[in-house]
Amino acid sequence: MLLQRCSGLLCVLWGTLLPVTVIGVEPLPRHEYDQRLYLSAGESPDFRQRFVDGNNETNSVFRYEPRYHWRSGETEWHRWDAEVRGKLLVAAGQPSSLQTDDNGRIREDEHYAELRDAWIRRRMLFGQPSMSLALGRQTYKDEEGVIWDLPLESLNLDYQSTHWRAHLVAGQQFTTFRSDDSDLDPRDEDIFRVLAGVGKQWMPGHWWDLRLHYQDDDSGAQIEQLEDLLDVRDFTGYWAGVRLHGEGGKATTVGYSVNALFQEGDLVRYEIDAVQGLIQSEDRIQGYLIQGELFGRLDRLSWRPSLGVRAATTDEPDYLVSDGYFQSRVQSNRRAGVADLSTGPLGDLLDYEMKNIAYAAAWYRQQLWPRVELEVLAGSVQRLNDTVRVNSPIRNPLVEGETHLGNVANMALGWQSFPLAVSERRQMQLSARLSYSIFDMGEAYQRPEQIHQILFVIAGRW
Numbered sequence: 001m002l003l004q005r006c007s008g009l010l011c012v013l014w015g016t017l018l019p020v021t022v023i024g025v026e027p028l029p030r031h032e033y034d035q036r037l038y039l040s041a042g043e044s045p046d047f048r049q050r051f052v053d054g055n056n057e058t059n060s061v062f063r064y065e066p067r068y069h070w071r072s073g074e075t076e077w078h079r080w081d082a083e084v085r086g087k088l089l090v091a092a093g094q095p096s097s098l099q100t101d102d103n104g105r106i107r108e109d110e111h112y113a114e115l116r117d118a119w120i121r122r123r124m125l126f127g128q129p130s131m132s133l134a135l136g137r138q139t140y141k142d143e144e145g146v147i148w149d150l151p152l153e154s155l156n157l158d159y160q161s162t163h164w165r166a167h168l169v170a171g172q173q174f175t176t177f178r179s180d181d182s183d184l185d186p187r188d189e190d191i192f193r194v195l196a197g198v199g200k201q202w203m204p205g206h207w208w209d210l211r212l213h214y215q216d217d218d219s220g221a222q223i224e225q226l227e228d229l230l231d232v233r234d235f236t237g238y239w240a241g242v243r244l245h246g247e248g249g250k251a252t253t254v255g256y257s258v259n260a261l262f263q264e265g266d267l268v269r270y271e272i273d274a275v276q277g278l279i280q281s282e283d284r285i286q287g288y289l290i291q292g293e294l295f296g297r298l299d300r301l302s303w304r305p306s307l308g309v310r311a312a313t314t315d316e317p318d319y320l321v322s323d324g325y326f327q328s329r330v331q332s333n334r335r336a337g338v339a340d341l342s343t344g345p346l347g348d349l350l351d352y353e354m355k356n357i358a359y360a361a362a363w364y365r366q367q368l369w370p371r372v373e374l375e376v377l378a379g380s381v382q383r384l385n386d387t388v389r390v391n392s393p394i395r396n397p398l399v400e401g402e403t404h405l406g407n408v409a410n411m412a413l414g415w416q417s418f419p420l421a422v423s424e425r426r427q428m429q430l431s432a433r434l435s436y437s438i439f440d441m442g443e444a445y446q447r448p449e450q451i452h453q454i455l456f457v458i459a460g461r462w
Contacts, residue, residue: 027074027075028071028073028074028075028076028078029071029074029425030070030071030072030073030074031068031069031070031071032068032069032070032071032425033066033067033068033069034066034067034426034461034462035064035065035066035067035461035462036063036064036065036067036459036460036461037063037064037065037459037460037461038061038062038063038064038065038101038457038458038459039060039061039062039063039457039458039459040060040061040095040099040100040455040456040457040458041058041059041060041061041455041456042058042059042060042099042453042454042455042456043056043057043058043059043452043453043454044056044057044059044093044094044095044096044099044349044453044455045057045349045451045452045453046094047094047393047394047395048094048395049395050395050396050397051395051396051447051449052394052396052449052451053449056452056453057093057094058092058093059091059092059093059094059095059099060091060092060093060095061089061090061091061092061095061099061100061106062088062089062090062091063087063088063089063090063100063101063102064087064088065085065086065087065088065116066085066086067083067084067085067086067117068083068084068085069081069082069083070082070083076129077124077129078123078124079122079123079124080120080121080122080123081120081121081123082119082120082121083117083118083119084115084117084118085115085116085117085118086113086114086115086116087113087114087115087116088112088113088114089102089106089110089111089112089113089114090110090111091106091107091108091109091110091111092109093108093109094106094107094108096351096393097332097334097351098334098342098343098344098348098351099348099455099457101334101341101342110180111180112178112179112180112182113178113179114176114177114178114179115137115177115178116137116139116151116177117136117137117138117139117151118136118137119134119135119136119137119138119156120134120135120136121133121134121135122134130159130160130161131157131158131159132157132158133155133156133157133158134155134156134158135154135155135156136153136154137151137152137153137154137177138151138152138154138156138169139151139152140152140169140195141332141334142211142243143243143245143257143335144257144259144291144333144334144335144345145331145332145333145334145335146259146261146289146291146327146331146333146354147211147213147239147241147259147261147331148195148213148330148331149330149331149332149334150173150330151173152169152171152172152173152193152195153171153172153173153174154169154170154171154172154193155169155170155171156168156169157169162201163200163201164198164199164200164201165197165198165199165200165209166197166198166199167195167196167197168194168195168196169193169194169195169196170192170193170194170195171192171193172190172191172192172193173188173189173191185329186219186231187219187231187329188219188329188330189219189231190217190218190219191215191216191217191218191219192215192216193213193214193215193216193330194212194213194214194215195211195212195213196211196212196214197209197210197211197212198210199243203246204248205246205247205248206244206245206246206248207243207244207245207246208242208243208244209242209243209244210240210241210242211240211241211242211243212238212239212240213238213239213240213331214237214238215235215236215237215238215328216236217234217235217236218234218236219231219234231270232269232270232271233267233268233269233270234267234268234270235265235266235267235268235285235328236265236266236268237263237264237265237266237267237285238263238264238265239261239262239263239331240261240262240263241259241260241261241262241289242258242259242260243257243258243259243260244256244257244258245257245258249299250299251298251299251300252296252297252298252299252300253296253297253298253299254294254295254296254297255294255295255296255297256292256293256294256295257292257293258290258291258292258293259289259290259291259292260288260289260290260291261288261289261290261325262286262287262288263285263286263287263288263289263325263326264284264285264286265284265285266282266283266284266285267282267283267284267285268280268281268282269281269282269283283323285323285324285326286323286324287314287315287317287323287324287325287326288314288315288325289312289313289314289325289354290312290313291310291311291312291345291354292310292311292312293308293309293310293311294308294309294310295307295308295309296308302367303366303367303368304366304367305364305365305366306364306365306366307362307363307364307365308362308363308364308365309360309361309362309363310345310360310361310363311358311359311360311361312345312354312358312359313357313358313359313384314354314355314356314357314358314384315384316356316384316385317355317356317384317385317388318385324355324356325354325355326353326354326355326391327353327354327355331354333345333351333354337375337412337414337433338365338373338374338375338412338413338414338433338435339373339414339415339416339431339432339433339457340416340431341414341431341433341457341459343412343435345359345361346359346361346377346379346381346408346410347377347408347409347410347412347435347437348410348412348435348437348453348455349408349410349437349438349439349451349453350381350392350408350437350439351392351393352381352390352391352392352405353390353391353392355390355391356383356384356385356388356389356390357381357382357383357384357390357405358381358382358384359379359380359381359382360379360380361377361378361379361380361408362377362378362379363375363376363377363378364376364377368413371415371416371417371418372413372414372415373413373414373415374411374412374413374414375410375411375412375414376409376410376411377408377409377410377411377412378407378408378409378410379407379408379409380404380406380407380408381405381406381407381408381442382403382404382405383398383402383403383404383405383444384403386400386401386402386403386444387400390405394441394445394451396441396445396446396447396448396449397445397446398444398445398446399443399444399445399446402442402443402444403444404442404443404444405441405442405444405445406439406440406441406442406444406445406448407439407440407442408437408438408439408440409437409438410435410436410437410438411435411436411437412433412434412435412436413433413434413435414431414432414433415431415432415433416429416430416431417429417430417431422462426462427462428460428461428462429460429461429462430458430459430460431458431459431460432456432457432458432459433455433456433457433458434454434455434456434457435453435454435455435456436452436453436454436455437452437453437454437455438450438451438452438453439451439452
């Protein structure tokens with residue numbers, strides 16, 4: 001009798017809870033579509049000229065990215081999902097990599113369609129909601145772009161939980177997947193890569209991450225590429241280090257981020273002598289990069305003023321050969337700026353490679369009106385070894401014995417719309433930024449000049 005009563009009570013409770021459970025969990029859509037639109041226009045220095053002479057050229061970018069996402073089920077516990085993302089780009093003039101929000105230079109007046117991402121993922125791996133395995137063309141970018149920022153045909157084992165995260169990626173870029181029949185850049189061919197990381201939230205809002213980027217480059221030995229100087233060096237080695245970041249506080253918020261990377265590997269250089277014989281030399285490369293930022297924000301004030309400083313340095317090369325820290329072509333230094341649109345650590349104009357340089361900058365940001373903010377940045381760039389060149393779009397020759405590359409100022413006005421409901425499940429988000437940049441070249445340049453840039457960007461997703 002007691003067993004029957006208990007069974008009856010359980011049935012009543014089950015019948016009571018079941019409708020609540022079913023109604024309370026909203027099913028996920030099996031198919032999702034969204035799209036991004038990006039428009040940029042401005043006047044930038046003509047970096048193709050040996051000396052700029054104060055001349056600017058107009059440029060513009062139109063980028064449209066449709067995305068389709070599929071799930072195998074309507075609950076959070078679905079086992080499979082897949083995604084395809086395309087890109088249509090039309091560029092006029094010579095925009096920068098920061099302006100196009102894309103790693104790599106855009107050629108003048110370029111236009112093409114591209115397959116950006118195409119992958120399929122197995123979720124709930126080994127029955128664990130935190131583990132997944134994805135295969136296909138995937139895009140990877142770290143927060144500051146200092147260790148990876150690239151699309152990669154790869155296998156990605158990922159783990160995400162509340163306090164831990166980890167991933168292991170292995171793959172290689174095989175082609176551009178573009179409509180203009182352009183081949184993969186010779187400098188990016190035949191490079192096998194491993195991206196790995198593990199991180200822990202050691203206290204609320206504060207993380208440490210250990211990261212590794214290994215590459216095995218064997219692309220430069222082809223004679224046909226050397227004849228046109230398309231790929232004259234290969235690097236097989238790794239970048240490894242730690243990233244610390246977090247913020248906390250209530251009325252006053254303090255935040256920080258630190259990247260410390262060590263690089264080691266073998267750099268092989270190729271050249272062809274007068275009788276078309278292949279000559280190669282090999283050097284052991286070791287170097288480091290340290291980058292940090294510290295800021296404070298007064299959240300108790302309606303205009304939420306923020307003040308921060310950021311700085312970075314590499315090691316100083318000892319010789320004219322590239323024996324110190326350098327970045328590969330898939331490391332960009334891009335980061336989110338005002339209105340969450342991509343910019344550089346020194347604003348929208350400068351795009352130095354982190355090699356043989358150090359910089360320091362201070363910035364101030366405040367909210368002018370709801371969803372409108374202003375940021376002002378000022379900084380300085382130095383060359384560490386005054387006999388070794390630096391890598392940047394500026395073609396003004398450098399002078400031996402001088403280290404000061406120049407001072408930069410950047411002012412940006414950003415706006416973000418309140419999310420607008422397009423349908424029951426879809427929202428529209430708009431962002432815009434207007435910036436003005438000025439760079440006053442230092443004594444390290446043969447003919448110091450002052451260059452300017454004005455840039456307007458608007459982006460939307462719906």
